[in-house]
Amino acid sequence: MTWHRAIVSERCGNVGGGRLRASSIEVLRILAMLLVLTCHFTIHMGWMPKTLGWKRAAAYTLVQSGQIGVSLFFIITGWFMAAKTFSPVRVFKAWSKVVIYSVVVLLGTTALWLVSHPAYLKDVFSLRHLAFTLRRTLLPILFNEYWFMTAYIVLLIVAPLLNILCNQVSRRTLSVLAMSLTAVSGLPLLGITAIPFDNVVYGICGYIVGAYLRLYNDSLKVFTFGRTVGFILGFVVFSTVFSYLAMHQSSPQLRELLGWSGQLHAGVRPLQILAATSMFACVANHTGRVPFSNRWINTIASGAFGVYLLHEHYLGWRILWTAVGSIVPEPEGVLFKALAGSVLIVAIYVTLTLLSLVIDRFLVTPLQRAIISGVLRTRLGKTVKMRP
Numbered sequence: 001m002t003w004h005r006a007i008v009s010e011r012c013g014n015v016g017g018g019r020l021r022a023s024s025i026e027v028l029r030i031l032a033m034l035l036v037l038t039c040h041f042t043i044h045m046g047w048m049p050k051t052l053g054w055k056r057a058a059a060y061t062l063v064q065s066g067q068i069g070v071s072l073f074f075i076i077t078g079w080f081m082a083a084k085t086f087s088p089v090r091v092f093k094a095w096s097k098v099v100i101y102s103v104v105v106l107l108g109t110t111a112l113w114l115v116s117h118p119a120y121l122k123d124v125f126s127l128r129h130l131a132f133t134l135r136r137t138l139l140p141i142l143f144n145e146y147w148f149m150t151a152y153i154v155l156l157i158v159a160p161l162l163n164i165l166c167n168q169v170s171r172r173t174l175s176v177l178a179m180s181l182t183a184v185s186g187l188p189l190l191g192i193t194a195i196p197f198d199n200v201v202y203g204i205c206g207y208i209v210g211a212y213l214r215l216y217n218d219s220l221k222v223f224t225f226g227r228t229v230g231f232i233l234g235f236v237v238f239s240t241v242f243s244y245l246a247m248h249q250s251s252p253q254l255r256e257l258l259g260w261s262g263q264l265h266a267g268v269r270p271l272q273i274l275a276a277t278s279m280f281a282c283v284a285n286h287t288g289r290v291p292f293s294n295r296w297i298n299t300i301a302s303g304a305f306g307v308y309l310l311h312e313h314y315l316g317w318r319i320l321w322t323a324v325g326s327i328v329p330e331p332e333g334v335l336f337k338a339l340a341g342s343v344l345i346v347a348i349y350v351t352l353t354l355l356s357l358v359i360d361r362f363l364v365t366p367l368q369r370a371i372i373s374g375v376l377r378t379r380l381g382k383t384v385k386m387r388p
Helices: 003-012 023-044 054-081 088-116 127-138 147-168 171-184 199-215 217-222 225-247 252-258 269-289 295-302 304-311 316-327 334-386
Strands: none
Touching: 023 054, 023 269, 023 295, 023 304, 023 316, 023 334, 054 147, 054 199, 054 225, 054 269, 088 127, 088 147, 088 304, 088 316, 088 334, 147 199, 147 304, 171 199, 171 269, 199 217, 199 269, 217 269, 225 269, 295 304, 295 334, 304 316, 304 334, 316 334
């Protein structure tokens, strides 16, 4: 598809409101980002129990729940992209949004450094690391600053090939492929690293799952509410047990042999993918029967990527978690930590969502429109000149 056709197609898809966005699936976007934020909160806030045991294992389960959120994003991408053609405008919008957010965070952090010189930014702005900092923030996709967004943009590029694959192979073959990729994701837990399961393959796995559910939507009925609850509980139990065994000192040889100590953040990947698949299918099946669209839900969900780009930035996470940690002392007791953590996560999410909506409204959208309009005028001008 040419730039001209892609731009017109992208615009026409939004004229007059277009198709309503299913708010139930948009709720899943919000939930997915909350899980990712919970993961990063648990890692960076320093509230994790210091002693090895079941409490620390449960904390690592919260960390690993972030991968359910990531899997949900990939599955949602496959669900929607399976019915779309390739659009360079879509790729450009995703890439430019990442770059704009990265530059915004860089400028804000630079201003903070010039004004107050906080100690936690000393290394990143030192002459020794300045070139590295600029490279990561000005070229975030090329240098994998946001691993998820890099994988997401690769998915947008290879989506036509994946769609051809999904439409050409039989239903059985596609289901076997999805299950095989899900199974392969668990091989590192057995100490098998010869078959890599990197971020792009992770994205492809989720994409194929989402595409399969879209193409064969009768499979949605398999994932009932009861089974979805079972998958989630199974994830919690197995992840907690795995984390406990990975930390326990009674079998260091086994942990070393299987490399479990290095898998505490990733966790049991197949269970995460299954839980995300069941959650999405259960909601999608309900959406097909009782569709609804809510403007507020859709608006909040539209800021999900912005929340990720702000809080997971190479510089942004240093500012965010240092600021929150300095304002809120660590509570005593598991119950108070859980309550305070829940309130903080929601508050951070709301704050970052509002900030991302402002950035989108006044920076991202105007810049993207100006660039796309400029390309369109250039293309049309060349077309007119070429006519006899």
